[in-house]
Amino acid sequence: MNERATLSKDEVRTLFTEYRQASDTEEQLALRERLVGQHIGLVEFLARRFRNRGEPLEDLIQVGTIGLLKAIERFDLDREVEFSTYATPTIVGELKRHFRDKGWAVRVPRRLQELHLELTKVVGQLGQDLGRSPTVAEIAEATGSNEETVLEGLEIAQAYNFTSLDAPIDTDEGGSTSFADQLGEDDEHLENLEYRASLAPEMAKLPERERHILYLRFFKGLTQSEIAERLEISQMHVSRLLNRTLSSLRQALEEQ
């Protein structure tokens, strides 16, 4: 995603035309990547409008990028409207939906929301400095709080999961850009497991990103921190996505 808004309106339209006409998957992905790069600034701008709500900016940018990808797929070239005008409500809608569906499911005091946000940052930063996942004591020291508070803050991440038991799983959420880069990895093991565990229909309902995280955690053996680094999201977001996915699969299995 190195290419940022450098094209004129007409050039963007040309890029869209090429993208629509591309028949080769690889070519399509490359063109889509360029379209994303051209508009990532817009996503960042819109994501920043939501940054005071207790979610790390990088996670919001990821959510916004999903909205951007949807807009790219749906944009109708025959219309006279500029793409950025068209995409804005889709991106904002995706961000709002993120807060509505995956936001604080139970009422969480502002103090804890802020703590959660701070922890998200500190866990990532300490992980980089130490070259390994930090301990609770190390986080407490870095944030100037005590271990109990840190534990409480970590558990708060689970508050997101309470909604997932009732919420339908999104089928079209996958495919952020950093994620799209990694597609094509061998998911054979996962398919094998689906078959054995008769999970196939449930796995198929998972967004691509969630499937991929499952694969990285349980077949590649990557830790949550390693997955976080690879997908450029926070470790706590990985934790949340994994726990949500597992609990929905668990429920689906129970109902079988």
Next chain:
Amino acid sequence: MHPEVVAIKIPASPIYLQVIRLVAAGLASRLEFTIDEIEDLKMAVDEMAAYFTGTNGRDGTIEVRFEIKDDCLEITGAGSFAPGEKVRTDLTDFSRMILETVTDSASLQQVNGTPTFNLVKSKSS
């Protein structure tokens, strides 16, 4: 020296799993587990306890024992249920895959007619 033990009894409902997760995390933190290891432990507890609570809870209780050893935590959960509550005690392939990844050992079985799970998680270093 005998390992120190913490024991808690909760209703067999998913609502109370948070308590178990918090205790597990608190004890793991005393052993200086990393965040990744603590997350793994919580995931394992959730996975196992789900067999006893189901999605909607069951009529019964779960007694969870935490044994704090030098560099590992051993967690045993024993379920006690009202007659008629069906609790499966064989791990699915999916559970086994999860537990193999996030714990050192994990088992689920009937012990003298009591559904019981056992988890061991040690520190990496």
